[in-house]
Amino acid sequence: MNYENFFAERIADLQNEGNYRVFADLERKAGDFPHAKNYRADKVADVTVWCSNDYLCMGQNKEVLAAMHEALDKCGAGAGGTRNISGTNHYHVLLEEELANLHKTEAALVFTSGYVANFTTLSTLGSKMPGMLIISDELNHNSMIEGIRLGRSEKTVFKHNDLDDLERILKEQPHDRPKMIAFESVYSMDGDIAPIKEICDLADKYNAMTYIDEVHAVGLYGEHGAGVAEREGLMDRLTIIQGTMAKGFGVVGGYIAGSKAMCDFVRSFGQGFIFSTSLPPAVAAGCRASIRYVSQHNEVRIKHQANARMLRDKLDAAGIPHIENPSHIVPVMVGDPVLCKRASDMLMEKFNHYVQPINFPTVPKGTERLRFTPSPFHTEEMMDDLVSCLVDVWQSLSLKKAAA
Secondary structure, three states: OHHHHHHHHHHHHHHHHHHOOOOOEEEEEOOOOOOEEOOOOEEEEEEEEEEOOOOOHHOOOHHHHHHHHHHHHHHHHOOOOOOHHHOOOOHHHHHHHHHHHHHHHOEEEOOOOOHHHHHHHHHHHHOOOOOOOEEOOOOOOOHHHHHHHHHOOEEEOOOOOOHHHHHHHHHOOOOOEEEEEEEEOOOOOOOOOOOOHHHHHHHHHHHOOOEEOOOOOOOOOOOOOOOHHHHHOOOHHHOEEEEEEEOOOOOOOOEEEEEEHHHHHHHHHHHHOOEEOOOOOOHHHHHHHHHHHHHHHHHHHHHHHHHHHHHHHHHHHHHOOOOOOOOOOOEOOOOOOHHHHHHHHHHHHHHHHOEEEOOOOOOOOOOOOEEEEOOOOHHHHHHHHHHHHHHHHHHHHOOOOEEE
16 A cells, blocks of 8 residues: 555545645734734734634633743643652642532542543443443534543433433433433534433433533533533532533633542543643643633623624624524534635635634534634624625625525
8 A cells, every 4th residue: 555645645535525624823812812813825914713712712811821820930831740640730639629619519630631531531431330321412522422432331322402312212221220421511513502401300310320511611601600500500410520621711621520439430540531641730720710710700701692692693684694502602504615615715815804614524514614603802893894704705605695
């Protein structure tokens, strides 16, 4: 086999399908979010970023930056090892205490990313609990799917947010069999929200654990930013709450929260935790400062939700099609991978608005979209300019508009 030809041919296939991913070369401007510099082939342009997962712009928060500077000066750059071998810095301990306090749980455990938190926890529970069955929502994130697969326990999939299908599966299982329902609170591509209470009711009825991924909700929902489960008063009914510090909290890293015994079990048996170098102390300090700030400033969440509603209203008025949902995620639908990429390129190159095209395999073929995530720092003037540019792009590419 000619290995280099194989690599090149597969990349060419992606390009021909319109699914080849091009990275925007950005330099975020602290103090001026959501603006950034975009480095292009022959120039540098100032752009407005519309698709950041730093939903609240906490990546520029002065208290977060000050905490990181202090820890960097105090402890140096790296953690020095895995958590077991010299890499548990006091900032990690404080961060886990802060996360447990946020979710009102006995304990929390920090990972290098939300992906690693999902992958490690689900694979550990699946492989180490005899007879385990994991029942997974069909739209769960790749990190959950791969973690379940690695655990090699029996698994089954229920239709997205379909309580009848979930109960059908649960009914078929012995009451005393170890089983867990794995789902997300906010689904990041369509922006819909799971029926958490009803899932917990079924878990109680059929003796199942619950595992909720709140990565697109922590920081953003609930009085203190602990997620949709906090908003709905359900945190105490969930076995495992998984989250990230890279989105609503604007830094990086993942975690789980739950009972002391459960966290200790994953800490002791989870290979993705045991064999990973721990987060730099400055990162842990920044995460802790962000969680503290966000938990005390509900007005940031209120502004965030208001801006999402404002953008939806402006899209409706202009006839730009988007998925209606109860969350902060605004998916504008294109439905074709090539046209979706062209729309994104036009917005960036002609108008200096950056939104990434979302194509297969992140979303099913035929549902390609531009995924907007307006922050509290996007102004109405920015939105008016964006929507005007979208209208121009829709006309230029003859894209379908929403029904009047």
